[in-house]
Every structure is written in structure tokens, then in C-alpha cells.
Amino acid sequence: MNKTIIAILVIVAVIVIGFVLVGKKETQAPTTGETTSTAQNQTKAPAAPSQTVPSQGRIIPPPPPVPTPLSVPQTVTVTYSDQGFSLSIVTIKVGDRVRFTNESSAGMWIASAPHPTHTIYPQFDQKASVAKGGAYEFTFSKIGDWTYHNHLNPAHKGRVIVKE
Numbered sequence: 160m161n162k163t164i165i166a167i168l169v170i171v172a173v174i175v176i177g178f179v180l181v182g183k184k185e186t187q188a189p190t191t192g193e194t195t196s197t198a199q200n201q202t203k204a205p206a207a208p209s210q211t212v213p214s215q216g217r218i219i220p221p222p223p224p225v226p227t228p229l230s231v232p233q234t235v236t237v238t239y240s241d242q243g244f245s246l247s248i249v250t251i252k253v254g255d256r257v258r259f260t261n262e263s264s265a266g267m268w269i270a271s272a273p274h275p276t277h278t279i280y281p282q283f284d285q286k287a288s289v290a291k292g293g294a295y296e297f298t299f300s301k302i303g304d305w306t307y308h309n310h311l312n313p314a315h316k317g318r319v320i321v322k323e
């Protein structure tokens with residue numbers, strides 16, 4: 160009697176242990192898939208250094224061509240006061256800009272010569288007056304020797320020489 164009970168218990172125990180082992184394998188299945196993928200990566204990794212090891216020298220590719228810096232447009236500031244313009248002559252390049260700032264007690268209206276028609280460089284004409292603290296900026300796109308004045312006080316003159 161006792162032997163048969165022990166035998167049944169052993170069989171039951173084997174069955175239970177079998178189920179437990181099968182259950183563990185099913186849960187471990189996805190993790191084993193991941194380990195195989197990392198194993199593939201590991202096998203690929205050593206391949207790269209093995210290619211570089213035989214060559215004792217080092218190949219250094221030529222440096223990328225350095226782009227030639229384009230000439231950055233400059234801005235020259237001319238201050239206008241009650242005595243006139245701070246710079247009587249400004250020499251710049253085509254594409255450069257002159258900023259006229261009004262620090263006088265009166266209005267400032269920059270305009271190209273001659274007064275009052277402003278015909279030598281018609282675009283270089285503020286066409287309006289700006290009060291103290293204001294400014295007028297103009298980008299010179301024409302080569303030349305451009306005289307200008309304050310249209311509201313033509314005795315105050317200046318020159319902008321634009322070179323290539």
C-alpha cells in the first residue's frame with residue numbers, strides 16, 4: 160500500500176515538475192530570441208577591427224575644402240551733429256552700407272548732390288526727415304564718388320567713395 164502511494168506521489172511530482180519546466184521554457188523563449196540577436200551583433204563586431212589590423216599604416220583622407228569666405232558687407236556709421244558730418248569722406252566697397260545717425264538738434268535728410276534735385280544718385284535720397292536719435296541706412300550698389308548733403312541744411316556736406 161505505502162509503495163503504491165509513494166509511486167503515485169512520485170508520478171504526480173514528476174508531472175508537476177514537468178509542467179513547471181515547460182512553463183519556464185515558454186516564458187524564456189522570447190529572452191532566448193534576444194540573446195541570439197545580440198550574439199549576431201557580437202559576431203559582427205570583431206569583424207571590423209580584423210580588417211584594420213593587417214594594415215599597419217593609417218590612411219588619412221584629405222581635409223574637406225575650406226570655402227572661401229565671401230566678403231561680408233560692412234556698415235560704416237557717420238554721425239550727424241550740429242557741426243556737420245563726423246566723417247567728411249567715407250571709403251567703402253560696393254555692397255557696403257553707411258548708417259547716418261542724427262545726433263543734431265534739428266532734422267536730418269540725407270540726399271545725394273546736387274541740392275535740390277539730388278540727381279547724381281537718385282536712390283541715395285532719404286526722401287524724408289528724421290529727428291534727433293533717428294538714423295538712415297543706405298547700401299551702395301554703384302561704384303563712384305558720391306557727394307551728399309543734409310537737404311534741410313545743404314551747407315553740411317559729405318562724400319562716400321564706393322570702390323569695387
Ligand SMILES: [Cu+2]
Nearest residue numbers: 270274275310
Ligand atoms: Cu537737397
